[in-house]
């Protein structure tokens with residue numbers, strides 16, 4: 001078994017499949033693990049993506065999980081570590097991007113690290129250090145209303161610097177588009193210049209895949225990089241690996257179809273609305289009913305959902321059922337003002353995870369999970385430990401195959417849809433791409 005080339009740490013589960021998908025398309029043999037694997041189960045791959053649920057965890061927990069993953073990846077030969085964060089830089093003033101990055105830099109004795117959430121294929125570009133989502137600055141996009149990580153500043157130099165520990169004295173610089181467009185040599189010169197000016201991190205501009213390719217080449221010798229999945233486009237070439245047209249073949253799909261959505265992003269809201277308007281069977285989870293103080297309220301809703309789904313599947317075995325808490329900003333705020341943002345998030349994730357397990361126990365073997373936190377909770381409850389990456393449905397979202405004690409011997413197909421990814425008809429079209 002050859003040793004790992006690239007070790008990746010993703011701060012959520014949808015982000016992890018997004019990165020694994022990009023690396024696989026760029027020709028790497030890649031495996032996604034759920035959490036840090038034990039030493040006896042090291043996959044034979046060029047890259048391993050360790051999926052963590054650390055984006056909104058307490059800072060100390062996120063740091064501990066990430067350092068643990070980094071140690072495991074290094075023990076198995078990874079010469080470069082890729083910290084995958086969200087393409088909308090989801091974080092709070094406390095973190096977790098800054099504190100995790102600093103801990104990884106300390107762990108790797110890394111003097112300089114580049115950071116770029118650019119992912120042009122999905123409309124995320126960085127210019128003069130400012131993150132754009134489509135035509136809007138990050139703070140003018142729907143990300144300003146995210147339930148857990150509202151993003152109110154598009155200036156990433158400022159956002160990242162705010163998250164760094166004052167005691168460590170690290171500063172953040174900018175590699176602007178002029179340097180990036182001039183090629184890998186100029187980017188390296190700019191990195192050296194910033195370092196000589198006392199910066200140990202730099203936000204890198206990128207508005208096209210070519211920019212990311214140049215950045216990838218310039219980053220070949222860095223022990224640590226921090227990015228959304230875009231930067232992965234250019235990295236495999238650093239090891240002489242070239243893009244592959246053939247996605248990994250997954251086992252044939254069968255079984256019932258289900259969608260569980262806790263994402264409140266604009267794209268998911270539109271996808272839920274489209275699914276319902278096209279006549280899809282949809283169950284709206286009532287967050288306030290979950291707050292009855294005991295597990296009974298949750299068990300009662302799970303029972304009702306299970307009976308409802310069974311009726312629909314019996315009426316049409318190929319019909320997909322959708323269970324969702326997806327809501328628009330005003331409704332989310334109303335729930336949060338009653339329950340508190342963290343508590344609401346936790347209760348809903350727990351409920352959707354329980355429902356996902358019920359649906360799989362009833363025979364769902366093609367499952368779409370929407371939202372990073374939601375996917376984390378559901379995949380955790382299903383006790384999945386590893387995902388095999390298959391064909392892309394839409395940019396950033398591949399079908400995967402997974403084993404779960406709930407799904408039986410043949411396992412199941414699962415797609416972890418990042419909140420803001422996917423076309424409006426994603427929920428109906430995804431299943432047809434698997435057939």
Ligand SMILES: Nc1ncnc2c1ncn2[C@@H]1O[C@H](COP(=O)(O)OP(=O)(O)O)[C@@H](O)[C@H]1O
Pocket residue numbers: 147148262263264265268287325326327331332333335336344345346347348349370371372373374375418419420
């Ligand atoms: N109706 C709702 N009201 C309040 N919070 C919600 C609601 N629906 C989902 N949530 C919570 O919001 C968070 C959504 O995060 P996530 O699953 O990562 O999706 P996204 O980032 O796309 O919105 C989760 O913690 C989820 O439990």
Ligand SMILES: O=C(O)[C@@H](O)C(=O)COP(=O)(O)O
Pocket residue numbers: 012014015016018019085086087088228229265370371372373396417418419420
């Ligand atoms: O980089 C991205 O945008 C995605 O890979 C991602 O991390 C999205 O997270 P969620 O919106 O929480 O699904």
